[in-house]
Amino acid sequence: MNASASPILFVSDLRVSYGRIEAVRGVTLTVNKGEFIGVIGSNGAGKTSMLRAIAGVLRPAGGSVAFEGADTTGAKSHQMVARGLAMVPEGRMVFADQTVRDNLVLGAYSRVASDPKGVEEDIEKTLDLFPRLKERIAQQAGTLSGGEQQMLAIARGLLSRPRLLVIDELSLGLAPKILDMLFPVLTDLNRQGLSILLVEQMASYALAVTHRTYVMENGRVLFDGASADLAGDDRVLDAYLGRRGKH
Amino acid sequence: MEAILQYVLTGLSVGSVYAMIALGFYVMWSAAKAVNFTYGDVFMLGGVLTVVLVEMGLPLLLAGGGALAIAALAGAVIERVFVRPFNREANAIGWMLTTIAVGIMLESFTTITYGPLGRPLQTPFVEQPIRIGGSGIYPQELILPVALVIVTFALEGFYRRTVLGRAMRAVAFNRVAAGLVGIDADRITLLAFALAGAIGALAGFLIAPVIQASSSMGVVVGLKGFMVAIIAGIANARGVVIVGVVYGVMEKMIEGYLSTAARDAIGFTIMILALLIFPQGLFGRREVQKV
Numbered sequence: 001m002n003a004s005a006s007p008i009l010f011v012s013d014l015r016v017s018y019g020r021i022e023a024v025r026g027v028t029l030t031v032n033k034g035e036f037i038g039v040i041g042s043n044g045a046g047k048t049s050m051l052r053a054i055a056g057v058l059r060p061a062g063g064s065v066a067f068e069g070a071d072t073t074g075a076k077s078h079q080m081v082a083r084g085l086a087m088v089p090e091g092r093m094v095f096a097d098q099t100v101r102d103n104l105v106l107g108a109y110s111r112v113a114s115d116p117k118g119v120e121e122d123i124e125k126t127l128d129l130f131p132r133l134k135e136r137i138a139q140q141a142g143t144l145s146g147g148e149q150q151m152l153a154i155a156r157g158l159l160s161r162p163r164l165l166v167i168d169e170l171s172l173g174l175a176p177k178i179l180d181m182l183f184p185v186l187t188d189l190n191r192q193g194l195s196i197l198l199v200e201q202m203a204s205y206a207l208a209v210t211h212r213t214y215v216m217e218n219g220r221v222l223f224d225g226a227s228a229d230l231a232g233d234d235r236v237l238d239a240y241l242g243r244r245g246k247h
Numbered sequence: 248m249e250a251i252l253q254y255v256l257t258g259l260s261v262g263s264v265y266a267m268i269a270l271g272f273y274v275m276w277s278a279a280k281a282v283n284f285t286y287g288d289v290f291m292l293g294g295v296l297t298v299v300l301v302e303m304g305l306p307l308l309l310a311g312g313g314a315l316a317i318a319a320l321a322g323a324v325i326e327r328v329f330v331r332p333f334n335r336e337a338n339a340i341g342w343m344l345t346t347i348a349v350g351i352m353l354e355s356f357t358t359i360t361y362g363p364l365g366r367p368l369q370t371p372f373v374e375q376p377i378r379i380g381g382s383g384i385y386p387q388e389l390i391l392p393v394a395l396v397i398v399t400f401a402l403e404g405f406y407r408r409t410v411l412g413r414a415m416r417a418v419a420f421n422r423v424a425a426g427l428v429g430i431d432a433d434r435i436t437l438l439a440f441a442l443a444g445a446i447g448a449l450a451g452f453l454i455a456p457v458i459q460a461s462s463s464m465g466v467v468v469g470l471k472g473f474m475v476a477i478i479a480g481i482a483n484a485r486g487v488v489i490v491g492v493v494y495g496v497m498e499k500m501i502e503g504y505l506s507t508a509a510r511d512a513i514g515f516t517i518m519i520l521a522l523l524i525f526p527q528g529l530f531g532r533r534e535v536q537k538v
Contacts, residue, residue: 057423077426086427093424095417105410106417110429112410160429 008033008068008164008195009054009085015062016049016219023049025219026063031164031197036190038210038227040203040240046219047199048090051168054197055087056080067164082110086162090169092153096142100133103141103152107159119159126155129185147178154185164195171202183209203240207231215240253382254499260388260457262495263395264290267450268472269479269487270402271443275326276481277419278439281334281342283325285350287469288357289444292318293451294460295357298366307370311452315445322444323437325349330440331433350469357462365459373456387456392492394453398446399488406484415439467511474518480531490529494518 009031016024024046031037039047053060056077064073067083077087095103104126105112108119127134130151136144141152150170157165167186171179179202187209190196200206207213207227214224215236223235230236268290275282283289293314300310329349333341372390376383405412417425418435425432451465458464471494479490494514501510521529 055427057426076431077423078429078431081427081429089424089427093421093427095420095424097420098413098416102413106413106425106428106430109410109414156428 006033006069007031007066008035009197010066011050011054011063012066013063014050014053014060014065016046016053016058017061018049022061023219024053024060027216027219027221029214029221029224031195034190034193034195035212036187036196036210037198038206038213039197039199039216040201040206040213040236041216041222042239043201045216047216048168049219050216051087051166051197051199054080055085055166057087057089078110081160081162084161084163085166086157086160086164087166088150088153088157088168088170090172092146092149094141094144094149094152094156096140098141100137100139100141100144100152103156104159107156108161110160122159122161126158129158129189130155146173147175147182150174150178150182154182158189162194164197165189166197166199168199170198170200171205179205203236204231207236207241249379249381250503253379253384254503255496256379256384257388258496258499259492260384260391260495261454261498262492263391264450264454264468264491265472265475265495266395266488266491267398267446268468269476269491270398270484271446272473272476273481273484273487274402274439274443274446276476278415278436279326279330279334281330281339282346282473283322283330283440283443284343284346284469284473285325285329285353286443286447286472287465287467288350288353289318289321289325289465290447290451290468290472291354291357291460291462291465292321293448294368294455294464295361295451295462296448297452297455298368298460299361301368307368314452315448318448318451319441319445322447323441325444326437326440331436354462354466361462363462365461365464367459368455370456385457387453391450391453394449395488395492398449399484402446402484411435411438471514474515478518478521478525478528480525480528483528483530486528486530 007030011027011029014024014027015022027050041047049058052058054065056075056079059074064071066072067085072080072083095106104123108122112119132148133151133155136148141149144152170182183205186196198206198210207230210227212224213227213230215222268286271286272282296314296317297310300313301307305313325346329345330342333339333345370387372387373385376385406416414430415435417430418432422432475491475494476487479486498510498514501513
């Protein structure tokens with residue numbers, strides 16, 4: 001990624017507060033078209049709040065969000081989806097009382113009435129990414145395992161045909177075996193042109209798959225850089241990759 | 248024996264009204280995790296507006312359809328103006344106050360403009376009662392359970408088979424997740440209240456020929472419908488329908504074997520006891536913990 005790359009997402013001095021508690025205190029972050037960006041940091045660093053403000057789940061207290069060059073600060077989540085930003089939320093949030101297929105149909109909510117055929121095709125394509133979901137297509141989403149629910153949440157997000165996919169805590173509660181399956185799918189999607197912003201507590205996974213990584217603590221970005229470089233950076237090794245003995 | 252049949256039939260009729268009102272509360276609660284306590288008065292509008300439109304010269308069905316449309320609109324307006332702004336925070340209860348107040352205002356306004364007395368609504372089904380032994384029942388009263396069955400299945404079909412219905416369930420299940428797939432949860436909630444408004448008005452339209460349409464017809468019925476919804480567990484449509492019908496039949500039994508005066512005293516006592524024993528409702532899940 002070079003300096004002339006155009007940003008798909010530009011977040012400037014973003015602030016999020018809950019009452020008097022400031023969760024995000026001026027974060028600036030860029031995702032360029034085609035990039036796979038990671039955000040790591042410990043629990044409570046403000047990562048989720050930042051994502052929620054970007055995706056329109058929360059209204060930021062300050063700063064700005066621009067998506068594909070247009071100011072989207074304070075836009076609502078359904079408006080962001082319509083603009084081409086989909087978010088896979090922390091904890092998956094699949095519609096547990098509906099079938100896998102209905103979850104996928106709802107993922108394409110905004111165009112299923114006007115283009116049912118196209119949505120059907122997209123569902124087939126998306127299921128090819130996750131064959132396990134194909135087997136469970138008629139099951140209630142609530143009966144799926146955690147890993148399968150995460151696949152469904154990603155698939156559901158993809159069905160809105162996003163240009164930027166935002167994922168919050170992909171690894172939460174999932175076995176390494178599942179993660180070894182999920183991360184390559186994301187890498188493939190990224191290679192096909194999808195920009196991805198991934199918030200991840202498992203720093204080792206995030207650093208392995210992303211191009212660049214931001215490190216957040218206490219609602220701020222501490223530093224950022226190429227993921228390959230950060231994977232060897234002392235500060236990252238000590239705080240997030242569990243290297244001991246050096247202070 | 249004949250008396251029992253009579254009680255059951257009239258009980259089914261009034262129970263269907265409770266069930267439809269309770270179903271409306273279910274629809275609103277699912278979408279907003281709040282309800283509209285003007286709902287008894289929306290039910291009243293269904294009867295009163297039909298009478299007014301008929302008096303203006305509209306044919307019965309057209310008048311009923313008009314009343315339903317206006318009640319649906321009223322439901323939407325009440326959601327937008329008196330529920331949504333007072334339901335922004337988790338566990339907000341401002342909407343209770345506002346909707347109770349607006350309900351009283353609606354009733355007062357109707358009393359002033361329409362008059363304090365009930366007016367009959369003539370339909371072909373209240374001309375001749377069907378004789379059952381010593382007493383009778385109007386065919387109109389038998390329409391109500393039929394309508395309830397149709398509304399229940401139509402609603403279930405809507406929730407299960409249409410995209411809009413699935414979106415409404417998605418909003419009910421998780422508002423944030425619904426927004427993240429592109430559903431405008433506020434708009435869906437507005438539509439849910441409009442839908443509930445139409446269901447309530449339908450009950451009012453169908454029962455008005457039997458009880459006469461008056462400005463005060465909705466107060467107690469609205470309260471009973473809400474209690475039925477709570478007793479059943481407000482998140483369970485089928486449970487709500489069953490409890491509504493059973494409560495109606497039980498009321499008529501108490502009326503018949505004891506007295507009309509004892510009806511509400513005993514009925515509400517049983518409701519309270521049921522709630523004490525089943526705090527989540529007879530068919531309920533732990534709704535509060537889910538939120």
